[in-house]
Amino acid sequence: MSKSDPNAPKRLALIASKGTLDWAYPPFILASAAGAMGWEVGIFFTFYGLTLLKNDLTASVSPLGNPAMPMKMPFGPEGFQNINWAMPNLLMANVPGFESVATGLMKQTFKNKGVASVDELRQMCVELDVKMIGCQMTMDVFGFKREDFIKECEVGGAAMFLEYAADADVQLFV
Amino acid sequence: MTDVIIKEDQVLDCSGMLCPLPVVKTSKAMKELQSGQVLKMVATDPGAPPDMEAWSRQTGNELLRSMVESGKFIFYLKKK
Numbered sequence: 001m002s003k004s005d006p007n008a009p010k011r012l013a014l015i016a017s018k019g020t021l022d023w024a025y026p027p028f029i030l031a032s033a034a035g036a037m038g039w040e041v042g043i044f045f046t047f048y049g050l051t052l053l054k055n056d057l058t059a060s061v062s063p064l065g066n067p068a069m070p071m072k073m074p075f076g077p078e079g080f081q082n083i084n085w086a087m088p089n090l091l092m093a094n095v096p097g098f099e100s101v102a103t104g105l106m107k108q109t110f111k112n113k114g115v116a117s118v119d120e121l122r123q124m125c126v127e128l129d130v131k132m133i134g135c136q137m138t139m140d141v142f143g144f145k146r147e148d149f150i151k152e153c154e155v156g157g158a159a160m161f162l163e164y165a166a167d168a169d170v171q172l173f174v
Numbered sequence: 175m176t177d178v179i180i181k182e183d184q185v186l187d188c189s190g191m192l193c194p195l196p197v198v199k200t201s202k203a204m205k206e207l208q209s210g211q212v213l214k215m216v217a218t219d220p221g222a223p224p225d226m227e228a229w230s231r232q233t234g235n236e237l238l239r240s241m242v243e244s245g246k247f248i249f250y251l252k253k254k
Contacts, residue, residue: 032197
């Protein structure tokens with residue numbers, strides 16, 4: 001109970017609502033950084049964000065509908081790698097396999113630059129005792145089972161998360 | 175101040191790593207140290223200096239010195 005005890009660590013409460021690769025990063029980065037600072041951290045994974053708790057993390061990225069998203073080539077000379085490739089919606093929507101190409105490019109670029117993978121960040125969060133709450137309602141709606149998700153997560157609902165967030169110093173919706 | 179020699183008890187190389195890895199690895203490494211011992215952390219991430227200052231303030235582990243040496247950021251952190 002963060003507020004009742006003045007010596008309690010700071011608390012961060014996050015809602016992770018999106019399940020694509022690009023949106024998987026912010027909650028796990030913030031949570032691991034806060035955990036590393038000795039804060040208590042809880043993340044409520046709801047709607048598409050719930051998929052980030054699956055045993056088999058398959059987050060991918062869709063450049064479609066991400067108009068500001070630059071595409072980078074993870075190979076070739078530096079000048080070539082620094083080019084921001086504009087991706088016309090028509091191309092993204094119609095070329096088969098475009099998303100898996102975009103996902104592969106993003107993963108490789110991140111790896112080359114020294115960014116941890118989403119799997120690694122999630123594992124760090126587990127080691128830092130980040131409380132991860134999977135949304136029960138979302139599981140019911142999408143027909144997921146408890147065993148589809150990592151054993152370290154808890155399952156709960158809005159009231160459970162709100163009670164936790166009420167005592168948090170920082171609350172963010174991602 | 176800069177001519178005082180700080181002797182580290184442990185070295186952590188975070189070269190090539192980006193946020194939040196230097197912070198997370200530093201916190202992990204600090205847990206292995208005894209109170210009063212010093213960790214030398216080396217990073218290349220330009221975001222590391224402000225992050226390590228914040229980390230030090232938040233955790234109470236003192237940032238004894240922060241410097242740049244041949245393109246690398248070097249931090250001396252004392253375990254509280």
